[in-house]
Amino acid sequence: MSTGPDLLRRFHDPFGWDGVPRQPYKEDAATPFRAIARQVLFATPELGCELRYFEMDAGGYSTLERHEHAHAVMILRGTGRCLLGDAVREVRTHDLISIPAWTWHQFRATDGVPFGFLCMVNAARDRPQLPDAAALAALRANPEIAAFLG
């Protein structure tokens, strides 16, 4: 029951934590994303899940992808927009977003300010799938989504 300093990890502005490295968003440089970083906040086997913090600079965006595993998201910093299935939504600090299995999703910063969110996932999960040309065309058939994707 000894309390090492690692049991309490201090937050410090701007959105960093003691002992939590700011990592590249993905190792795979072939996937399209921009100006986004990953910080893994909790990832021990007994939890069965992981809590990550993703943050993008103004103009940044995450990969447009889908997968079998679900995401549970809470916005932690700023405002942004997200593509969620067949809709584009504005999201603000502390909003909750559920991303079900096989739902296309992407987050984009807005407003010229950094945008960050917590993402909880099952520790056992599949790899994301990127849209092929047909899937991208189907998404872009919706003018709102086409405008969102840019």
Added chain:
Amino acid sequence: MSTGPDLLRRFHDPFGWDGVPRQPYKEDAATPFRAIARQVLFATPELGCELRYFEMDAGGYSTLERHEHAHAVMILRGTGRCLLGDAVREVRTHDLISIPAWTWHQFRATDGVPFGFLCMVNAARDRPQLPDAAALAALRANPEIAAFLG
């Protein structure tokens, strides 16, 4: 891939979310706690874990307990103190706290303001254990903990 309104649940001050009821902290009224409420933010089987938001009014506190399962905590609102094993720590918004298996822990609001935190747990978990008289005496042998428990 239809996007029902339930996939995005809006945050609204003071610390509530659309469609998330503010529940009693515990159903078991025999455990000692004060002025604390529970809001379950994410709890679907495919996640393997749950994310809850606990909030206590000024002067409130959670149950002093321990268990086999681990807690992963992020402070979301205000400042407070927590007993974590053999130490009392001050905690502030966005600090991260890891509570390992069988570690005595309790959270207390300070500063006359509400205090809230996210708590991530494995969906499959054991029931908490309360301290018996001997365990409580052992904890109180530490003057800092005795002062914390009041």
